[in-house]
Amino acid sequence: MTDLTVHQPGAPAALNDKIRYAQALSGSNLLPKQYREQPANLLFALEYADALGVAPINAITSIHVIEGKPSASADLIASLVRRAGHRLRVSGDDTFAEATILRADDPDYPFTVRWDMAKARQAGLTGKGVWKAYPSAMLRSRAITEVARMAAPDALFGVIYTPEELGAEVDAAGDVVQSVSTPGRQVSAPVADRSGMARLRAAVHVEEPVAPVAPAAPVDVVDAEVMASPEQRNAVIVALAADGVPEDPASILAALSERVGREISHTRDLTADEAEQILLALGGEG
Known part of the structure; x- marks a missing residue:
């Protein structure tokens, strides 16, 4: 039988686990831009998920930090x-x-x-x-x-x-x-150029460095263009509104799910091909 160690919330060992989790997850290209290669930002979202009592993925997709202030839909x-x-x-x-x-x-x-x-x-x-x-x-x-x-x-x-x-x-x-940004401020920089993770490790006395995440395999051009761009998503929403779909988020997501034949829980779930098909069907620009 595998022994399980239970940590109290906020204990250093639990925070160490969150740091490793945040660093591993930050390599995903499916994350919102503010969290890609930003493990410290992800850790911030995970802490807010705990405070709010929601699943981490809900905090990651619904909480945005604007100029240091957390915001939510x-x-x-x-x-x-x-x-x-x-x-x-x-x-x-x-x-x-x-x-x-x-x-x-x-x-x-x-x-x-x-x-x-x-x-x-x-x-x-x-x-x-x-x-x-x-x-x-x-x-x-x-x-x-x-x-x-x-x-x-x-x-x-x-x-x-x-x-x-x-x-x-x-x-x-x-x-x-x-997101808004201060003129001249670097919004995103490589992880190696930032000291956020180093400060986090020092704060919780992590003696051994976190094992680096292996680089992702090269992505070809087709894969890089799978998800719909913000412009495509906005064009789809405008086309749906012109077709009589109410402009509230729930109605928009329900209409998208019906048209693509799968559940769409977030506009970022829409692929470029799906966006083009919807626009063509509604007579908008593909």
């Missing part, structure tokens, strides 16, 4: 609020969105936030491309996150903003297309 924030026992109600259309939270410990006092296009214009948001293309999704996202910050910060563990609120470019589903 409006759908993840809504699920955290509901999981904490609070009641969240959302309504609206292309002109407004209203979100109401009734706390589990004070159900008689409703917290309500309303966002409309006049409020968005006052905040200087309506000039953004995503706001022009998907007003209902953006209004819904703003209403949910603002009322969650107001009524249920205890459920969010510091993840109180969406990427769009922190200035990232997103698509209709709230997925990051391009």
Whole structure:
């Protein structure tokens, strides 16, 4: 029988395991760009997954760090609020969105936030491309996150903003297309040029160096172009909207799953061939 060693959360040995896991996983080209070859960033996401009580893959795909601040999709924030026992109600259309939270410990006092296009214009948001293309999704996202910050910060563990609120470019589903960055700052550098992992090892007294991950086999041009580009994903979402698909993330993902014949849980799951087939079927540009 194999002996199993149980570590308490936060113990050095458990953190060592997470460091090794993060370093191994960071070599995957299926990760969001902010985590590829960035084991320290992955470790940050794993720690947030523990704090939020969600699966690590949920944190990796739904939590984005913008200028050092963790952010999450409006759908993840809504699920955290509901999981904490609070009641969240959302309504609206292309002109407004209203979100109401009734706390589990004070159900008689409703917290309500309303966002409309006049409020968005006052905040200087309506000039953004995503706001022009998907007003209902953006209004819904703003209403949910603002009322969650107001009524249920205890459920969010510091993840109180969406990427769009922190200035990232997103698509209709709230997925990051391009993060903001400080001019002149190096956004991504080879692991060897950064000291994050060295500091982590020193902090937990890892005496032996972590075995390097073997380099991946060369990828040919066909494999490198398998996944749909951000431009293709946005074109597909625009084409779906023109075909009558509601602009909320759940409807978009359901429509994508139906058209490709498999479950699409994230717009980044869409391949380039699938995107082209959908665009051709809907009369958009392939």
